[in-house]
């Protein structure tokens with residue numbers, strides 16, 4: 449009022465009044481709506497009075513923002529809208545979604561002051577009211593977009609896939625073989641797919657899992673042979689039972705999609721050492737008594753092998769009822785004496801074997817043969833080839849198990865064959 453009565457200065461008045469934000473808007477309003485005032489002083493007086501009235505009523509002036517035909521906010525100035533558009537664009541990284549934000553329509557209106565929104569709030573409103581975009585995430589593998597879907601679902605499926613190959617009870621870590629990135633933001637709804645589509649893509653991602661696995665492993669015992677000259681060849685006795693030990697092994701195992709790709713032993717701690725099995729083995733050559741030798745010589749038998757090594761005598765530690773003569777597989781076995789073949793066949797203990805009935809009540813058996821050369825009922829002469837050495841039946845190596853049976857009793861064969 450002082451300005452009006454002390455020499456009117458329009459420019460000074462406008463400058464003074466526009467120092468007030470509200471008056472500035474009203475002035476802008478007047479200019480925008482081309483209100484013709486012949487007397488600027490009166491106009492500004494009117495503006496001042498109106499301002500005072502509005503301020504007293506708690507009302508201020510704002511710009512109504514109408515976007516896509518819908519009123520979405522009231523702001524204090526045009527610049528707020530420009531800032532809001534900038535913020536909305538910055539918040540959207542996807543270029544297609546950026547383009548979807550159309551330029552809002554602008555109009556001016558009066559409203560209460562506490563409804564004015566700032567640029568950030570208006571930016572949110574613009575994004576919310578852009579119907580063709582939605583909040584989602586894209587999944588990128590090695591920089592290439594392979595899926596676009598609900599962000600939480602993508603994150604959840606990725607975590608499920610990453611941990612899918614964990615080993616129970618192990619310390620596990622896992623990572624994707626390829627570079628996998630999730631970028632959340634706003635995208636065109638037309639490009640946001642169903643979560644199951646994203647899951648099917650995620651389930652093809654390669655995962656490297658490293659599991660630290662602890663296992664307890666048996667340490668097998670060793671068998672140690674000790675010899676004694678106090679026992680004859682073929683004697684065998686377990687003097688100390690073997691006992692497996694136990695070790696605790698820690699390994700780092702690398703898997704690709706659950707398939708083992710590499711294994712590294714990190715530590716091997718012996719919990720219990722193994723105990724050796726000790727076997728006492730006889731080395732003495734068996735002596736044959738003079739009476740045994742005299743009886744045997746009357747039988748007139750010969751040794752059924754041309755060359756051999758004795759591996760077990762009659763009556764050794766396991767109640768052996770024959771003598772074992774080692775020779776290589778296929779070595780010829782001869783009839784110890786002439787007679788009739790009463791058995792030529794196979795059984796689980798003796799394998800392929802032959803029994804010859806001699807005269808004078810003596811029988812001989814030739815066991816564990818590889819092949820038989822005679823058949824039951826056949827008459828053979830002393831020295832005829834009747835079979836070949838093998839390891840059939842209950843046998844652990846190539847040898848001839850030779851028995852002499854006198855009147856149904858298996859006797860020591862050694863003296864019968866000159867040993």
Ligand SMILES: [Zn+2]
Nearest residue numbers: 770771772849
């Ligand atoms: Zn034997």
